[in-house]
Amino acid sequence: MSELYIRVAEDENEEPMEIPSEDDGTVLLSSVAAQFPGACGLRYRNPESQCMRGVRLVEGVLHAPENDWGSLVYVVNYPKGEKLKMEEIDAASAVKVKRGFQKTSDLIVLGLPWKTTEQDLKDYFSTFGEVIMVQVKRQTNGNSKGFGFVRFADYETQTKVIAQRHMIDGRWCDCKHPNSKMCPDEPMRSRKIFVGRCTEDMTPDELRQYFMQYGEVTDVFIPKPFRAFAFVTFADDQVAQALCGEDLIIKGISVHISNAEPKHNNSRQMMDRGRFGVCPLGRQRGTKRPGGGMMRSRRVC
């Protein structure tokens, strides 16, 4: 009568897995749990109402809605709390996968004591992770200019180092992305994503709730009147970048995530954090070029 297998997935946008049904058309919860450890039930989206519906569960036996499993994809239920955990793992691993490709970049170290040497720098920063480059900038007489550069092997290390202040040889120092245009090895890391194919019933709060699973959301903007897209800003640019290119399912709707291209009148995106070496108003820092000749600024190293 019924199919031999029903299609089950951990999330609506996941590829389903086929789970065997019993002779009488029911499905054992244990069969589901065998593939999805911790599962406590199933739900599905009712094609009529577009609402999620629970699957009847009696003593470990799942019963087909309307006595027919049909070709719907059933979504695994987890005990409260457990589910969040799974989502967090998914989101975190998604970010992590892309993190693997995140290049590190040179960081400027500001506020160094005059006496600090490159060896000192290396010794200090090695406690955070593998250091692949250190520099202390000096004048021709050999005196330190009080700043330097450092580069780490791993992006995680870099992130950690930027996030805190550093006591080096008795002075507090800061590590930042340099403003210089010498090496813009970070193309453009926006913390804001463009969410395409939105429907009008998606509220800012719902979007926030949904995207929270990937990381801290600092802003949600839905242009009005309705234009079928929205902007979501994360605290962490890595999270935003990791999501770009993805098709995500929100309220049963497939939305497309892409980079929020800063519009021509890039007012805040660039000003926000003066990083990645782009001065909106052109060079402002003292650039004394004797001949007045134009130096090409965009360089790929």
Next chain:
DNA sequence: GTTGAGCGTT
């Protein structure tokens, strides 16, 4: 030989 917010001689 000095200094203390910043931005990298090759």
